[in-house]
Amino acid sequence: MARLVIDPVTRIEGHLRCEAVVSNGKVKDAYSSCTMWRGIEVIMKGRDPREAWVFVQRLCGVCTTVHAIASVRAVEDALKIKVPRNADLIRNLIMGNQCVQDHVIHFYHLHALDWVDVVSALKADPAKTSELAKSISSWPNNSVTYFKAVQDKLKAFVERGQLGIFSNGYWGHPAYKLPPEANLLAVAHYLEALDWQKEVIKMMAILGAKNPHPQTFLVGGMAIPIDPESQNAINAGTIAALNKYADMGIEFVEKVYIPDLLAVASFYKDWTKYGGNSNFLACGEYPEANGKLWLPAGVIKNKNLKEVYPVDHKKIMEYITRSYYTYSKGEKAGLHPWDGETTPNYTGPKPPYEYLNVDGKYSWGKAPRYEELPMEVGPLARVLVAYASGHKEIKEVTDMVMKKLGIGADALFSTLGRTAARGIITLVTAYKIKDFINELATNIKNGDLKIANTEKWDPKTWPAEAKGMGWHDAPRGALSHYIVIKNKKIENYQMVVPSTWNLSPRDHKGVRGPVEEALVGTPVADSKQPLELLRTIHSFDPCMACGMHIVEVREE
Amino acid sequence: MEKETIYEGLVRRGVSRRDFLKFCATTAAVLGLSSSYVPKIAEAMEKKEKPVVVWLHFQDCTGCSESVLRATKPTIGQIVLDVVSLEYHETIMAAAGHQAEKSLHDAIHKYKGKYLVVVEGAIPTKDGGLYCCIGGRSALDILKEVAKDAAAIIAIGTCATYGGIPAAKPNPTGAVGVRDIIKDKPVINLPGCPLNVENFTATVVYFLTFGKLPKTDNLGRPLFAHGILIHDNCERRGHFDTGEFAKSWGDKEHRLGWCLYELGCKGPFAYHNCPTIRWNDGTSWPVMAGHPCVACSEPKFWDDYAPFYFADSGSRDSFFAKATKIGLGAIAVAGLTKRENK
Ligand code: SF4
Ligand code: SF4
Numbered sequence: 001m002a003r004l005v006i007d008p009v010t011r012i013e014g015h016l017r018c019e020a021v022v023s024n025g026k027v028k029d030a031y032s033s034c035t036m037w038r039g040i041e042v043i044m045k046g047r048d049p050r051e052a053w054v055f056v057q058r059l060c061g062v063c064t065t066v067h068a069i070a071s072v073r074a075v076e077d078a079l080k081i082k083v084p085r086n087a088d089l090i091r092n093l094i095m096g097n098q099c100v101q102d103h104v105i106h107f108y109h110l111h112a113l114d115w116v117d118v119v120s121a122l123k124a125d126p127a128k129t130s131e132l133a134k135s136i137s138s139w140p141n142n143s144v145t146y147f148k149a150v151q152d153k154l155k156a157f158v159e160r161g162q163l164g165i166f167s168n169g170y171w172g173h174p175a176y177k178l179p180p181e182a183n184l185l186a187v188a189h190y191l192e193a194l195d196w197q198k199e200v201i202k203m204m205a206i207l208g209a210k211n212p213h214p215q216t217f218l219v220g221g222m223a224i225p226i227d228p229e230s231q232n233a234i235n236a237g238t239i240a241a242l243n244k245y246a247d248m249g250i251e252f253v254e255k256v257y258i259p260d261l262l263a264v265a266s267f268y269k270d271w272t273k274y275g276g277n278s279n280f281l282a283c284g285e286y287p288e289a290n291g292k293l294w295l296p297a298g299v300i301k302n303k304n305l306k307e308v309y310p311v312d313h314k315k316i317m318e319y320i321t322r323s324y325y326t327y328s329k330g331e332k333a334g335l336h337p338w339d340g341e342t343t344p345n346y347t348g349p350k351p352p353y354e355y356l357n358v359d360g361k362y363s364w365g366k367a368p369r370y371e372e373l374p375m376e377v378g379p380l381a382r383v384l385v386a387y388a389s390g391h392k393e394i395k396e397v398t399d400m401v402m403k404k405l406g407i408g409a410d411a412l413f414s415t416l417g418r419t420a421a422r423g424i425i426t427l428v429t430a431y432k433i434k435d436f437i438n439e440l441a442t443n444i445k446n447g448d449l450k451i452a453n454t455e456k457w458d459p460k461t462w463p464a465e466a467k468g469m470g471w472h473d474a475p476r477g478a479l480s481h482y483i484v485i486k487n488k489k490i491e492n493y494q495m496v497v498p499s500t501w502n503l504s505p506r507d508h509k510g511v512r513g514p515v516e517e518a519l520v521g522t523p524v525a526d527s528k529q530p531l532e533l534l535r536t537i538h539s540f541d542p543c544m545a546c547g548m549h550i551v552e553v554r555e556e
Numbered sequence: 557m558e559k560e561t562i563y564e565g566l567v568r569r570g571v572s573r574r575d576f577l578k579f580c581a582t583t584a585a586v587l588g589l590s591s592s593y594v595p596k597i598a599e600a601m602e603k604k605e606k607p608v609v610v611w612l613h614f615q616d617c618t619g620c621s622e623s624v625l626r627a628t629k630p631t632i633g634q635i636v637l638d639v640v641s642l643e644y645h646e647t648i649m650a651a652a653g654h655q656a657e658k659s660l661h662d663a664i665h666k667y668k669g670k671y672l673v674v675v676e677g678a679i680p681t682k683d684g685g686l687y688c689c690i691g692g693r694s695a696l697d698i699l700k701e702v703a704k705d706a707a708a709i710i711a712i713g714t715c716a717t718y719g720g721i722p723a724a725k726p727n728p729t730g731a732v733g734v735r736d737i738i739k740d741k742p743v744i745n746l747p748g749c750p751l752n753v754e755n756f757t758a759t760v761v762y763f764l765t766f767g768k769l770p771k772t773d774n775l776g777r778p779l780f781a782h783g784i785l786i787h788d789n790c791e792r793r794g795h796f797d798t799g800e801f802a803k804s805w806g807d808k809e810h811r812l813g814w815c816l817y818e819l820g821c822k823g824p825f826a827y828h829n830c831p832t833i834r835w836n837d838g839t840s841w842p843v844m845a846g847h848p849c850v851a852c853s854e855p856k857f858w859d860d861y862a863p864f865y866f867a868d869s870g871s872r873d874s875f876f877a878k879a880t881k882i883g884l885g886a887i888a889v890a891g892l893t894k895r896e897n898k
Contacts, residue, residue: 005654017692038615038680038687039728043721043858051864054850058721061619061750105625168655198626202839209845210835212622212750216847218805223847225811232813233846346686353692452805528654 002527003355006534016503016542019356020533022524027533030512030519032503033356033363041342044493048459049075049485050219052493056481057213059495060543064212065098065204066474067495070481075219078468078485084450087221088287089440090207090234093242094214095285095472096433097203100249102475103379103426104200104257106541108186108193111419114535115264116178116186119171122158124184126151132181136263139255141192150188170529177267186264189256196252203245203433206238221452228444239441246433253423253430261423262404265416272407275415275518275536278303279373280381281501283311283480285473286432289439294432295394295473298385299370303413305388313469313480316496319367322360322505324348332508334369337482337494338467367507368496376514377477377501378540383421384412393428415518418539459488474498476543499543515540562639562764563602566630576601582629586758586833587770588780600765607764608671610663610702611645614695615688615722615731616677620713621645623750627757628837640760643671657691664702672763673706675699675734678715678722682730699737708742708769709734710759714852717745717776724858735776744769745776749852754833755781775855777827786823786849789831792816810846818872820865821848825879828853 006018020030040059044052053071057064069091076083126147133142157166170176178186201211207224208214216223227233284297298308317334320327326345327333335341347361356362367374375381386394387409401420402408411417456462467484477498484492504513512520515537522532566576580597584590589597613621630639643663644656663671677695680687685694703709711734714720722731735743746755759778762770770778787793795801795815802810803818815821826849830841842849851861860879866872 017689038722038731040721042726042728043724048863048865051862054864055721055724055858058617058619058749061617061622064619064622168659170655194625195631198628198631198837201626202836205836205839207845209840209842209847211626212619215842215850216845218847221805223805224845225806227811230811230813232844233811346683348686349692350684351686351689351692351694352697353689449811450806454804454806457805 004524004527004530004533005355006530006537016537017356018519018533018537019358020519020524020530022527025524027519027522027524030516030533031356031358031362032505032513032515032537033365039344041493041495044490047490048488049078049483049490050457050459052483052490053217053219054215056493056495057217059497061212063098063102063475063543065094065208065214066472066476066479067481067497068214068217069095070470070472070474070479070495071483072217072219073470073472074468074481074483075470075485076468077470078466078483079219079456079462081220081453081456083221083453084448085289086226086440086443086448086451087218087453089436089443090222090224090451091217092286092436093433093440094204094207096429096436097201097245097249099429099475100253100426100433101197101201101204103422104193104252105197106422106475107257107261107419108190110541111538112186112190112264113169114531114538115176115268116190117171117173117176117183118154118166118169118187119158120176120178120180121151121184121187122155122180124151124180126184128181129184129188132263133185137255137259139259141188147184147188150191151184154187170531173529173531174525175531178264179267182263182267186260189260192256193252196248200245200249200252203242203249206241206245207234218452220454220457221450224451226444226449226451234440234444239437239444242437243434246430246437249433250430253427258423258427261420262401265405265420268416269405269407271416271535272411272414274522274532275418275539276303276413277374277376277514277518278413279370279375280384281311281370281375281377281478282382282385283471283473283478285382286436295382295386296389296391297471297473298389299375300381300384300388301373303410305384305409308385308388313471315371316480317369317372318496319369319507320361321367321508323363323366324361325366334372334508337480337496338469338484338492340482340492340494363503363505365500365503365505367504367513368501369507372507372509374504374507374511374514374517375478375501376518376540377498378418379422379425379475379477380412380418381477382473383424393431394424397424397427415536415539422541462488476541477501497543499540502540503542515542561602561604562606563598566601566639571630579630580761583758583761586754586780586829587762588783593765597761597765601761604764606639606641607707607760608663608667609640609642609674610660610671610706611642611674611676612695612698612702613690614675614677614679614699614716615729616713616715617721618676619750620676620716624712624753624756626836627753629754629757639757640672643667660702664705668705670707671705672760673702673709675709675711675716676713678719678731678733679737680722680729680731681737682728687729696737699734703738703741706741708744708763709738710744710746710756711735711776712746712751712756714747714749714855714857717747718855720749721858723856742769743776744772744778746781747775747777747853747855748828749857752781752830752833752835755829773827777853781829782827782853784827784829786826786828786831786843789829790823790843791831792843805846813846816843816846816848818866819848820863820872822851822857822861822864823849825861826851826853826857 021028053068057068129147130144204211225233280300284293286294482494644660685696688695800814801818834841
């Protein structure tokens with residue numbers, strides 16, 4: 001049996017370490033560990049709740065915006081503030097834009113190199129790549145000359161010997177299955193996506209002042225004014241610009257991302273056998289005018305798509321038995337975030353170290369559980385819950401994807417299913433953004449310029465004590481923030497974030513977290529080059545700065 | 557084979573001579589250099605080999621890397637493939653684990669004394685630095701080792717420069733910026749939360765053109781980006797001077813783009829070029845979009861510049877009292893008090 005360590009796990013946000021036990025070419029057991037801690041919740045204590053979003057947004061700059069949204073929602077819940085529809089619409093646009101851009105970056109820049117062999121692209125016949133491109137999409141960059149040029153650039157780059165970010169990849173690994181033509185196509189789109197992402201995100205820059213870390217959120221609404229008669233507010237010109245970036249999003253997702261995803265997936269269908277989980281949680285997202293959420297919330301247990309349970313945040317408990325913390329109620333206790341405690345208790349090896357002590361505590365991440373069960377959150381959870389609930393757009397696109405790949409719904413419980421689900425969610429969201437823009441334009445036409453509810457802006461209007469929680473189904477999954485306000489200040493601030501769910505260590509019962517569980521059974525052709533493990537880890541799109549902030553503040 | 561120059565790299569990627577000169581001109585503008593410097597910049601780009609860059613992530617949120625990914629002039633594709641040779645960057649490099657470690661090791665040995673180090677994120681110093689470990693080693697150890705043979709260090713974002721958010725009170729992990737640890741190497745500070753990529757590009761180009769780091773203020777920030785108060789370059793300054801203030805979110809004055817000072821704007825205290833270069837290819841910046849500046853380029857802004865909002869004149873007055881006490885932007889405060897008394 002070999003003990004395999006990947007540290008750092010790259011092409012993710014933040015610092016993740018993974019240890020696996022491999023025997024007979026398969027993963028027997030796995031441990032995921034967060035190796036960085038900043039203590040953001042400790043920092044939140046005593047601050048102005050209206051500012052919390054500015055701080056917690058800095059949990060993560062990759063999934064920027066998501067913590068800001070969950071934060072303003074938590075404070076609005078605590079102070080019973082209803083935000084104007086326009087504010088919800090602007091937030092929906094920011095969230096939607098983030099989802100589309102972030103998932104495309106994930107596919108091409110963080111995940112693709114697990115499936116695409118860059119060096120093999122050098123052997124491709126550009127004419128064949130052009131044929132392939134034309135057969136799967138009407139995207140205009142598809143000529144032989146174009147692919148030849150990309151290949152020449154790549155060649156020159158490799159020949160100069162300064163491989164930069166591509167150096168020391170697992171090139172030539174036997175688990176790479178794409179023909180050279182497809183590899184060249186993917187490399188070309190890797191570069192195109194780099195250029196596209198900085199443009200499409202301008203929707204957020206317009207509405208949020210900048211990206212990453214937009215700066216127009218507000219408890220009670222948004223700080224960006226609307227006025228068709230002003231040049232310093234959202235006006236007709238803004239709406240036109242938003243439409244431009246929305247179309248740019250749809251076009252790329254429809255014509256590049258989805259065709260590439262399907263083409264790559266068709267060579268890796270055996271990856272529907274690995275990397276699955278059984279329990280899923282989605283918290284729902286995108287408030288509609290009727291007060292409902294466009295994407296539904298729900299819990300799925302034991303892969304049973306026939307039953308979707310409602311979500312109740314009170315059923316969330318966090319455990320620290322295998323995490324670097326202690327609880328006053330004992331090592332096996334589970335605490336709801338509102339009652340959470342955090343006392344760091346590092347018992348791991350002193351750096352520099354070779355192996356973690358995986359029989360004891362081994363991560364800065366806590367283990368959140370829902371009714372004592374680990375839950376996978378993220379695109380796959382969102383798609384499965386919506387699919388099982390009969391959501392029209394999700395059902396249509398999911399059925400289309402399954403048909404094209406010739407797989408059934410069972411196959412979705414896998415690494416490939418997770419990667420496909422991300423594409424599905426991106427496509428339906430890219431379309432939905434247009435509806436939100438249209439609704440905003442109609443409101444403006446009808447004279448509704450309201451962007452913020454300021455009745456409770458002044459802390460003098462607040463109760464002496466209040467507590468609230470905010471959900472947000474972020475690109476990486478269900479996110480929840482919890483706040484307790486006392487004497488106009490933050491008394492307690494806590495967050496249960498997507499990567500805490502997915503990358504969680506074992507719990508009080510020794511049950512593995514979702515990524516750990518998903519890794520078991522993964523084939524490993526060469527334990528010195530654990531490419532296969534990276535496929536499953538990356539399919540979750542880990543975001544570790546988020547995942548390991550976890551420390552709660554509590555007044556003794 | 558000979559290593560190619562930056563210009564050759566750009567040409568290979570299909571950049572025309574005209575666009576290349578435009579890039580040199582934009583960079584000169586960001587740097588605050590007259591157009592007579594454009595040929596000098598161009599010449600350096602044509603002659604110099606791509607500098608090797610090693611990028612370290614510590615207690616960060618990757619927001620600064622994301623900001624760099626939004627580069628437009630030149631694009632990020634051009635930066636990572638042509639302008640520099642990026643040998644180590646955890647977020648985008650292909651290699652992982654031991655292979656990634658090897659990339660780092662190879663780069664600092666092969667290019668000893670020549671490579672640039674970019675640091676993103678703060679460095680925890682409490683408890684032997686165990687709050688941030690990569691490959692089983694502490695950030696503190698890694699920084700010291702990598703800095704040892706570096707030509708220069710660029711600290712990006714308010715975390716790497718001054719500790720940033722992990723260092724906000726009570727600084728649970730003893731987080732500090734690069735200059736608190738590395739004393740014997742040139743370190744330039746490019747703060748901002750995140751930093752603005754245009755200031756990053758300009759700094760790299762300056763270094764290549766003149767062979768040294770740009771002139772800085774007493775906080776180690778380049779004067780070209782941090783030499784002037786936001787307030788002095790702000791498009792709403794006219795409204796400030798005539799006493800025209802937005803008082804509430806979405807009120808008529810807010811919609812018309814009046815000054816945000818009474819809502820909490822910290823532009824009078826922050827030295828940053830946001831109003832001139834803006835963000836995301838010149839798309840917008842906070843004041844332009846209707847939200848006050850939070851002074852993210854200033855050390856300890858998380859503590860010293862809070863509250864970010866003024867609910868009433870009481871909170872504003874107490875902020876000024878605090879600002880005067882700790883000696884923030886003394887001139888600005890004096891100016892503001894004077895205008896208050898008018
Ligand atoms: S300075 Fe801001 S954006 Fe940059 S790493 Fe720190 S928190 Fe993130
Ligand atoms: S106070 Fe702020 S909004 Fe007003 S002029 Fe100064 S920087 Fe601009």
